[in-house]
Amino acid sequence: MSSTDPRICIVGGGPAGVSLALWLHDLDLPFNWFDADGAVGGTLRRVGNPLPNYPGLPRRAGADLIPDLRSHLSEAGLPGPAKARLVAVDRLPSGLAITTAPADTEASVRTMALDAIALCTGTHPRMLGLPGEAELLGRGVEISVTRNRSRYAGQVCIVVGGGDAACEGALLLAELCPAVHLVHRGALRAQRRFVKAVESSRRIETHLADVTAILRSSDRLRGVELSDGGAISGGGLFVRIGVEAALPGRLPAGLVGADGYVLADSDGRTPVAGVYAAGDLVTATGQSVAWAVGSAARVAVAIQQDLGLRA
Ligand SMILES: Cc1cc2nc3c(=O)[nH]c(=O)nc-3n(C[C@H](O)[C@H](O)[C@H](O)COP(=O)(O)OP(=O)(O)OC[C@H]3O[C@@H](n4cnc5c(N)ncnc54)[C@H](O)[C@@H]3O)c2cc1C
The missing domain is CATH 3.50.50.60 (FAD/NAD(P)-binding domain)
Structure with a gap:
C-alpha cells in the first residue's frame, strides 16, 4: 500500500469479510484486514449442517466451505486477515480512527486513521447468564x-x-x-x-x-x-439460545439500532460517514451466507463510489 492509497479496513473474516476482500481486490482497491481469530470462516466454523439454501452447495456442511474460502483467497494472491480485535471506532475532527488490540486484552492497543471501515463482525452466541455458566465453559x-x-x-x-x-x-x-x-x-x-x-x-x-x-x-x-x-x-x-450482534466496545453514536444491530442502507452505508457494514451484523432476521457475501459486494461498490475511485 502506498501513502496515497485510500485507507480502507475490513474487520471480520467470515463470509462477508472474505467476499469484501475479494471484491475490493477485484476493484483494485488496497485494504487492511483483520479478524479477532486471525482466520477466515467466522460463524461457518459452527455450522455442521449442509447449506441447502446456498446455491451450489446442497450437500456440504458450512464448515467444509472454509478450505474453499482459503483457496480462493490464495488463488487471488490475498493473505487472510491479520489477528487483531477491534475495540473502538471514533469519529474525530480529522476523520475516522479505529483502535485494535492484539488478542483478548486491551493492552498494547493500536490506533489507525482511516477513510473507510467496513464492519463485518457478524454475531456471537448469547449465553444464559446463570451462576456457574462462565466457570464451567469448556468443562461441561x-x-x-x-x-x-x-x-x-x-x-x-x-x-x-x-x-x-x-x-x-x-x-x-x-x-x-x-x-x-x-x-x-x-x-x-x-x-x-x-x-x-x-x-x-x-x-x-x-x-x-x-x-x-x-x-x-x-x-x-x-x-x-x-x-x-x-x-x-x-x-x-x-x-444454543441465539445470537447477538458482535459489536466492539465503543462505536460512534447513532450507529446501532434499537434491536442491537448496526443500521445500514441497502449499500451498507451506515449513518456515520466512512463506516460501512455487511453480513449478519446488520440484520437480526434472515442471517445467511448468501446475505453476507451479497451485502459485502454492495459495500465494496459503495466504498469505491464514495471515495471517488470509480475506474
Ligand atoms: C448452526 C447454524 C446453522 C446455519 N445454517 C445456515 C444455512 O443453512 N444457510 C446459511 O446461509 N447460513 C446459515 N447459518 C448462518 C451463517 O453461518 C451466517 O449467516 C454467516 O456466517 C454470516 O457471515 P458474517 O461474515 O456476516 O459473520 P460471521 O460469520 O459471524 O463472521 C464474523 C467474523 O468477525 C470476527 N469478529 C467479531 N468481532 C470482532 C472484533 N471486535 N474484532 C475483529 N473481528 C471480530 C469474528 O471472529 C468472525 O470471524 C447458520 C449459522 C449457524 C450458527
Missing part, C-alpha cells in the same frame, strides 16, 4: 456442538434453545449420545426439516421450560434445574 458447558460433541460421546447431554442451532445441535449429539434433552421455552422455531427430525428421534426428549440453575460437582457440570420444578442430570450442557 459448551457453545459449539460441531467442535465439541465428540468429547461428550456416550454421555447424557442437555441442549437449551428452540431455534435452528439448538435443534441441529440436538440432532448431531443424538448421533453420539444415548439421550439428549432439548429444553426450550416456546414452540420450536427451527426449520421444518430440523423440527421433524427432532420429533421423530427416539434419543431426543423435549422439555418446555427454562433452565433456572446450573448444577455442578466441584469443577464439572452435573445437570440443570428447570422452571417446571424438574431437574436433568447430564454431563454436557450446550447453550
Whole structure:
C-alpha cells in the first residue's frame, strides 16, 4: 500500500469479510484486514449442517466451505486477515480512527486513521447468564456442538434453545449420545426439516421450560434445574439460545439500532460517514451466507463510489 492509497479496513473474516476482500481486490482497491481469530470462516466454523439454501452447495456442511474460502483467497494472491480485535471506532475532527488490540486484552492497543471501515463482525452466541455458566465453559458447558460433541460421546447431554442451532445441535449429539434433552421455552422455531427430525428421534426428549440453575460437582457440570420444578442430570450442557450482534466496545453514536444491530442502507452505508457494514451484523432476521457475501459486494461498490475511485 502506498501513502496515497485510500485507507480502507475490513474487520471480520467470515463470509462477508472474505467476499469484501475479494471484491475490493477485484476493484483494485488496497485494504487492511483483520479478524479477532486471525482466520477466515467466522460463524461457518459452527455450522455442521449442509447449506441447502446456498446455491451450489446442497450437500456440504458450512464448515467444509472454509478450505474453499482459503483457496480462493490464495488463488487471488490475498493473505487472510491479520489477528487483531477491534475495540473502538471514533469519529474525530480529522476523520475516522479505529483502535485494535492484539488478542483478548486491551493492552498494547493500536490506533489507525482511516477513510473507510467496513464492519463485518457478524454475531456471537448469547449465553444464559446463570451462576456457574462462565466457570464451567469448556468443562461441561459448551457453545459449539460441531467442535465439541465428540468429547461428550456416550454421555447424557442437555441442549437449551428452540431455534435452528439448538435443534441441529440436538440432532448431531443424538448421533453420539444415548439421550439428549432439548429444553426450550416456546414452540420450536427451527426449520421444518430440523423440527421433524427432532420429533421423530427416539434419543431426543423435549422439555418446555427454562433452565433456572446450573448444577455442578466441584469443577464439572452435573445437570440443570428447570422452571417446571424438574431437574436433568447430564454431563454436557450446550447453550444454543441465539445470537447477538458482535459489536466492539465503543462505536460512534447513532450507529446501532434499537434491536442491537448496526443500521445500514441497502449499500451498507451506515449513518456515520466512512463506516460501512455487511453480513449478519446488520440484520437480526434472515442471517445467511448468501446475505453476507451479497451485502459485502454492495459495500465494496459503495466504498469505491464514495471515495471517488470509480475506474
Ligand atoms: C448452526 C447454524 C446453522 C446455519 N445454517 C445456515 C444455512 O443453512 N444457510 C446459511 O446461509 N447460513 C446459515 N447459518 C448462518 C451463517 O453461518 C451466517 O449467516 C454467516 O456466517 C454470516 O457471515 P458474517 O461474515 O456476516 O459473520 P460471521 O460469520 O459471524 O463472521 C464474523 C467474523 O468477525 C470476527 N469478529 C467479531 N468481532 C470482532 C472484533 N471486535 N474484532 C475483529 N473481528 C471480530 C469474528 O471472529 C468472525 O470471524 C447458520 C449459522 C449457524 C450458527
